[in-house]
Amino acid sequence: MKRKIIEIDEDLCNGCGECIVGCAEGALQLVDGKAKMVKEDFCDGFGDCIGTCPTGALQIVEREAAAYDIEATREHVAQMGDEALKKFDEANAEHEAKEQSEQENPKMSGCPGMQVRMKKADEAKAKAKAATGEISGQVIKSDLEQWPIQLHLVPPTAPFFDGKELVVLSTCSPVASPDVHWRYVRGRSLVVACPKLDKTEGYVEKLSQIMAQNDIPKVIVVRMEVPCCGGLSMMTQQAHAQSGRADLVVEEVTIGLDGELRGTKQL
Structure with a gap:
């Protein structure tokens, strides 16, 4: 199936391991000093690991990949201990909420940092006037x-x-x-x-x-x-x-x- 999944640029990866900490699903590990995908069906494609990477080596791509298997992933994470399992369950709940939101409003889907967001017109106008000093009569320097x-x-x-x-x-x-x-x-x-x-x-x-x-x-x-x-x-x-x-x-x-x-x- 074609879906969103993490891709790692090994030339940019410095082996710091921060992405492994950021991945609640345990889909990543260090191999020969580089971050690697353990199994494609452990990666849900939400990209929580991206924000932890200091070199920009990770990105979300859309390609043919094995389907995300939540049950197998949870069993995999459970082997790492109770804290890891708790982190996984919290992340899964957050991801389900995001997925539901994206289904209800497709224009809001994708990387959270790239999502288009708009304020209500009246609120945006009021804040714009305040920022330019139009309300107070002063110019904000x-x-x-x-x-x-x-x-x-x-x-x-x-x-x-x-x-x-x-x-x-x-x-x-x-x-x-x-x-x-x-x-x-x-x-x-x-x-x-x-x-x-x-x-x-x-x-x-x-x-x-x-x-x-x-x-x-x-x-x-x-x-x-x-x-x-x-x-x-x-x-x-x-x-x-x-x-x-x-x-x-x-x-x-x-x-x-x-x-x-x-x-x-x-x-």
Whole structure:
């Protein structure tokens, strides 16, 4: 049958194993230092593993593949212990809900990070007026105090990093939430990156240099709630480890697709 399934680019895979942790179905394992599919019928094609990959080696494709076998997969996961089985059942419930939603609204199907979402017209207009200052009669100015901001372009020893908290900002966050500037950009230095669409080679190394070579008291990852954005947190964690900065606090802030703050946690 033709269906959605995970495909792994071995040239991009660095063998970190994070995708294996992210796969609740136990469909992946490391073989000779590379992530491999254990059995096609263990992969449900929802792609929870994609957001954990720091190199972009995983993607969802549609091709001829064995049908997903939920009963065989559950038996396979049960061999890994109670926690693994609990994780599987929770993921399965979430996937069933997504599948039901996609059947009811086919336009919302596909990768969560690529789904088209629209606000009600009145709500969108009101927020647009507020963002432009039309309601208050004031023009809202940018809180950005530096340039460049793209991670590819910033020099690790740029003076705007020293002595300030660093924000590692996903590309979509400031568009999704009008609060990002005053809440996270104001008074801080920042770098902007997208773990799904950027060429991320060298990102971990550059981030680790920025952390190691500047007096940065705290790093805040501001990401969207879609799975692919998890790669930004993963790269930041790896950079933190490489920097040798045991004193550095690293937090993750998640922005919902409605622009609201979902939560904050320490990495």
